[in-house]
Amino acid sequence: MTNKEKAKLKQILEAQLHELISKTGSKVAGLVTSSVEAPEMVEQSSLDYSRSVSLRISDRESKLIRKIQQTLDRIEDEDYGICDKCGEDISIARLRARPVTTLCIDCKTRQESLERASGF
Numbered sequence: 001m002t003n004k005e006k007a008k009l010k011q012i013l014e015a016q017l018h019e020l021i022s023k024t025g026s027k028v029a030g031l032v033t034s035s036v037e038a039p040e041m042v043e044q045s046s047l048d049y050s051r052s053v054s055l056r057i058s059d060r061e062s063k064l065i066r067k068i069q070q071t072l073d074r075i076e077d078e079d080y081g082i083c084d085k086c087g088e089d090i091s092i093a094r095l096r097a098r099p100v101t102t103l104c105i106d107c108k109t110r111q112e113s114l115e116r117a118s119g120f
């Protein structure tokens with residue numbers, strides 16, 4: 001992946017994060033922003049953080065916020081954009097559509113059909 005592609009994906013992630021934050025209110029936004037800017041504070045504040053977040057936003061949204069933050073943290077890593085299951089590169093088109101993904105389209109499709117088969 002080129003630096004340009006990474007920069008573009010970062011932009012997408014940051015836009016998604018801001019959208020979620022603006023949806024979920026300013027108090028949460030303050031907490032989320034401070035945890036991004038001061039990663040060493042995250043562990044200490046994570047209990048208070050998850051407690052207050054759960055009051056205001058849905059589980060799905062708080063999970064997504066955390067996922068986006070984790071993705072922003074690891075986007076500079078060598079293994080970003082590589083499938084967790086098969087180790088193949090995830091296509092840039094797929095990453096643009098869903099930058100937080102950790103599976104390539106083949107593995108994702110297989111996982112989803114397994115989930116369907118097990119009655120999910």
Ligand SMILES: [Zn+2]
Pocket residue numbers: 083084085086087088103104105106107108
């Ligand atoms: Zn894969």
